[in-house]
Amino acid sequence: MKKMKRCLILLMALAMAFALAACGNNADTTSPEGSALADGSAPADPGQEATPTEEAWTPEENITLIVSYKAGSGTDNTARVLAAYAEKYLGKPVIIENLEGGSGSIGWTALAQAEPDGYTLGFLNLPNFNATIVEGLASYTVDSFAPICNHVTETSVILVKADSPFETIGDLVKYGQEHPGELKASTNGSRASNHIGAQVLANSAGFEYTDIPYGGTADQLLALRQGEVDFSVAKEADFASFASEVKVLAVYSTERLAGYPDVPTMGELGYYDQWLGSSRCIVAPAGTPDNVLAFYEQAFQALMEDPDYLQAAESAGMFTDYMNREETGALIQQQQAFTESLESVW
Amino acid sequence: MLETLSYMGQGFLNALTPLTLLLMAGGTAIGILIGCLPGLSAAMGVALLLPMTFTMSPESGLIVLGAIYCGAIFGGSISAILIHTPGTPASAATAIEGYQLTLQGKAGKALAVACFSSFCGGLLSCISLYFFAPLLAQLAMKFGSPEYFWLSIFGLTIIAGVASKSLLKGLISGALGLLLSTIGMDPIEGAQRFMFGQASLYEGINTTCALIGLFSMSQVLILAEKKIRQRAKANKFHDRIALSGKEIRRITPTILRSWIIGNLVGILPGAGASIACFLGYNTSRQFSKHKEEFGKGSIEGVAGSEAANNAVTGGSLIPMLTLGIPGESVTAVLMGGLIIQGLQPGPELFTRYAPMTYTFFAGFVLTQFLMLGIGLLGCRGFAQIARLSDAILIPSVAVLCVVGSFAIHKNFVDVVIMMVFGILGYLVRKFDLNPAAIVLALILGPIGEKGLRRSLLLSGGNPAILFSTPVCWVLIALCVFGVCSPILMNRMERKVMAASGGDASEEDTLPPRTSE
Numbered sequence: 001m002k003k004m005k006r007c008l009i010l011l012m013a014l015a016m017a018f019a020l021a022a023c024g025n026n027a028d029t030t031s032p033e034g035s036a037l038a039d040g041s042a043p044a045d046p047g048q049e050a051t052p053t054e055e056a057w058t059p060e061e062n063i064t065l066i067v068s069y070k071a072g073s074g075t076d077n078t079a080r081v082l083a084a085y086a087e088k089y090l091g092k093p094v095i096i097e098n099l100e101g102g103s104g105s106i107g108w109t110a111l112a113q114a115e116p117d118g119y120t121l122g123f124l125n126l127p128n129f130n131a132t133i134v135e136g137l138a139s140y141t142v143d144s145f146a147p148i149c150n151h152v153t154e155t156s157v158i159l160v161k162a163d164s165p166f167e168t169i170g171d172l173v174k175y176g177q178e179h180p181g182e183l184k185a186s187t188n189g190s191r192a193s194n195h196i197g198a199q200v201l202a203n204s205a206g207f208e209y210t211d212i213p214y215g216g217t218a219d220q221l222l223a224l225r226q227g228e229v230d231f232s233v234a235k236e237a238d239f240a241s242f243a244s245e246v247k248v249l250a251v252y253s254t255e256r257l258a259g260y261p262d263v264p265t266m267g268e269l270g271y272y273d274q275w276l277g278s279s280r281c282i283v284a285p286a287g288t289p290d291n292v293l294a295f296y297e298q299a300f301q302a303l304m305e306d307p308d309y310l311q312a313a314e315s316a317g318m319f320t321d322y323m324n325r326e327e328t329g330a331l332i333q334q335q336q337a338f339t340e341s342l343e344s345v346w
Numbered sequence: 347m348l349e350t351l352s353y354m355g356q357g358f359l360n361a362l363t364p365l366t367l368l369l370m371a372g373g374t375a376i377g378i379l380i381g382c383l384p385g386l387s388a389a390m391g392v393a394l395l396l397p398m399t400f401t402m403s404p405e406s407g408l409i410v411l412g413a414i415y416c417g418a419i420f421g422g423s424i425s426a427i428l429i430h431t432p433g434t435p436a437s438a439a440t441a442i443e444g445y446q447l448t449l450q451g452k453a454g455k456a457l458a459v460a461c462f463s464s465f466c467g468g469l470l471s472c473i474s475l476y477f478f479a480p481l482l483a484q485l486a487m488k489f490g491s492p493e494y495f496w497l498s499i500f501g502l503t504i505i506a507g508v509a510s511k512s513l514l515k516g517l518i519s520g521a522l523g524l525l526l527s528t529i530g531m532d533p534i535e536g537a538q539r540f541m542f543g544q545a546s547l548y549e550g551i552n553t554t555c556a557l558i559g560l561f562s563m564s565q566v567l568i569l570a571e572k573k574i575r576q577r578a579k580a581n582k583f584h585d586r587i588a589l590s591g592k593e594i595r596r597i598t599p600t601i602l603r604s605w606i607i608g609n610l611v612g613i614l615p616g617a618g619a620s621i622a623c624f625l626g627y628n629t630s631r632q633f634s635k636h637k638e639e640f641g642k643g644s645i646e647g648v649a650g651s652e653a654a655n656n657a658v659t660g661g662s663l664i665p666m667l668t669l670g671i672p673g674e675s676v677t678a679v680l681m682g683g684l685i686i687q688g689l690q691p692g693p694e695l696f697t698r699y700a701p702m703t704y705t706f707f708a709g710f711v712l713t714q715f716l717m718l719g720i721g722l723l724g725c726r727g728f729a730q731i732a733r734l735s736d737a738i739l740i741p742s743v744a745v746l747c748v749v750g751s752f753a754i755h756k757n758f759v760d761v762v763i764m765m766v767f768g769i770l771g772y773l774v775r776k777f778d779l780n781p782a783a784i785v786l787a788l789i790l791g792p793i794g795e796k797g798l799r800r801s802l803l804l805s806g807g808n809p810a811i812l813f814s815t816p817v818c819w820v821l822i823a824l825c826v827f828g829v830c831s832p833i834l835m836n837r838m839e840r841k842v843m844a845a846s847g848g849d850a851s852e853e854d855t856l857p858p859r860t861s862e
Contacts, residue, residue, distance in 0.1 A: 070393075071678075073678070084397070101755055106757060137548065189533075210806075218615075315688030317690070
């Protein structure tokens with residue numbers, strides 16, 4: 001029995017050493033004693049410091065991809081499909097790190113502060129990312145990140161329940177104008193992306209409605225399916241698993257969407273005529289060398305053209321939309337300007 | 347119908363391959379390990395191992411994730427029982443009775459009860475998964491904003507049961523928890539409340555952090571306050587682990603009640619295992635014939651909590667698979683796994699993809715047996731931890747607390763929050779308040795607030811909406827029952843006691859007694 005006890009003590013000590021080692025990676029700079037405890041006497045691995053600066057750069061260790069939302073969230077799912085095919089093109093595995101919280105700002109802060117050595121990349125979710133800056137949650141700006149490429153773009157659409165009396169967007173607007181404030185829309189949070197969509201519709205069509213924030217797209221759409229609200233604005237990938245329960249009345253785009261050729265755009269009907277939706281682009285911390293960015297830009301482009309990846313992305317309901325560095329940078333700036341201009345719609 | 351039955355049978359045959367069984371056993375073992383480490387929750391475990399399942403077939407991948415899920419929910423009870431540190435929020439209520447049993451040297455017994463109840467809860471929840479999934483899924487559709495408001499009120503009535511010594515102190519604890527639950531972003535207006543410029547507090551206080559602080563860190567402080575004894579805490583150490591037939595008969599009604607509770611709570615999106623364990627625990631107390639044991643280490647209390655939280659597992663899969671509604675974080679990750687495999691949740695899973703779905707269900711059933719096996723085998727070994735001296739236990743638990751709270755988001759602010767809650771928990775125990783009530787209110791506060799405020803927004807401020815549906819009235823009736831039953835029971839007990847002249851005094855659940 002005594003022997004067993006000793007074994008257990010040893011086991012526990014080992015478990016703790018492991019745990020310390022696990023967080024030692026992050027805590028290296030702040031608590032040297034943490035890593036010293038973990039691996040006894042050996043100092044930090046010297047191999048980690050060497051970062052080649054030659055023209056053509058290729059990664060030599062695993063690449064971390066920061067997702068600022070929970071595991072299982074929309075961004076996480078799309079990131080994981082991408083990561084599953086990444087090793088073939090990047091040469092090293094991609095490890096997804098979920099740093100959720102603070103409406104995404106926790107993950108983006110960590111990304112902005114990460115070493116610009118090409119081993120930490122992350123997803124920016126536009127325009128949620130821009131909203132954290134505008135709302136003062138962020139210690140970063142758009143210039144804290146170096147764009148690499150765009151991954152996924154989803155366009156916003158207007159949804160009603162399948163058995164709703166509103167057959168067209170005209171019906172909805174007419175009812176809204178005749179009964180100010182009676183129409184109820186579920187949103188994914190106050191001033192969140194889908195609230196912006198509903199607000200933009202109401203402003204451009206000239207009616208009043210009541211917004212009910214549900215704090216997340218899944219809950220928001222559940223409320224629509226339950227009939228608790230009259231309409232909702234969501235992104236086209238959000239309702240794939242219950243598409244038969246809802247009707248799409250209009251899309252927020254400059255041209256009709258491939259998936260809904262019969263559904264008019266908002267602009268066609270004389271309402272808001274700009275594109276609205278969300279984009280997820282891949283960025284590195286500002287200061288990452290140009291050759292590193294160029295490597296990733298090319299690698300991700302090749303990856304997003306891979307037939308296996310495209311097949312997987314399609315069955316997962318993802319709208320892959322590659323853009324190069326310049327286009328991505330322009331998109332981030334444009335979304336920032338759009339988000340800042342939103343103060344006038346409320 | 348016959349076709350469905352053949353799918354079900356075929357599912358078992360598919361799941362009974364050596365490779366799948368190996369994956370199941372591996373998943374269950376990893377799940378138990380993840381579950382018993384505080385800070386690593388079931389959702390994290392499933393998310394961490396999700397990428398590994400991409401290369402597997404969808405059914406194998408889902409079976410592994412399901413095994414991790416079940417294992418982790420059970421695993422949380424191990425540390426809850428042994429070191430008063432619920433490994434996951436789902437085991438918060440298990441710590442109340444389980445730790446008392448450990449102090450009496452009955453750690454092995456408590457673990458065996460937890461394992462057996464988890465097995466029963468999980469297995470029974472498969473029944474509804476198999477036969478009533480589409481029917482029960484409709485329940486999720488019936489729960490709108492007003493219903494969630496009443497559900498949270500019903501949950502809060504448990505405080506009356508948990509705080510058996512002083513209702514007033516229980517209510518103070520609950521109010522404190524509700525107050526703390528308002529920290530973070532206002533769910534309706536988006537205003538920042540009590541955040542003091544900390545972006546980490548935007549989504550409120552992390553329940554796991556608060557839990558680790560209130561239960562474990564405060565435990566460390568209280569243990570450290572006493573003179574450290576070199577001897578193990580439990581002087582008497584019962585090595586008997588096997589449950590007697592009498593004990594099984596005693597916990598069977600509790601397990602059945604907890605199964606129904608856990609299953610129903612699991613189906614409701616957003617409620618989840620952490621609420622189910624409290625409801626299961628409280629119900630086991632209300633119906634127990636041995637009420638005097640509650641607070642002093644009751645195997646029924648452990649069984650009630652553990653059967654309920656594992657019954658959630660099967661229940662929570664129902665709305666995810668049939669309606670595409672992920673009820674809690676684990677099923678959200680599982681749904682992500684499905685989508686990545688190119689499968690959309692919905693009725694098609696039961697028609698076009700029925701072979702895959704029923705193989706997964708069969709794997710889920712078999713996992714319960716593996717969990718029972720692994721758990722019972724491990725009990726004897728795990729229980730030895732209870733014999734460790736405080737000199738080892740105190741620093742070990744303290745380290746686990748810090749590592750666990752850091753691991754949640756890899757964010758140091760969480761460690762600070764955990765420490766603050768540790769000190770709060772210490773003070774709370776010194777003042778004889780109730781940490782379980784604080785956690786309960788912290789979990790339920792946001793659900794109730796959102797439910798109430800959304801309901802009133804929907805009705806334009808008319809409170810009649812809160813009484814508008816039959817489900818509301820059922821929940822209101824349950825609330826009334828929840829508030830009145832402890833009072834009535836107390837009165838009845840007193841009458842019985844006065845008649846028999848006994849002096850079975852009511853005891854508080856709180857102060858961690860050490861058996862000297």
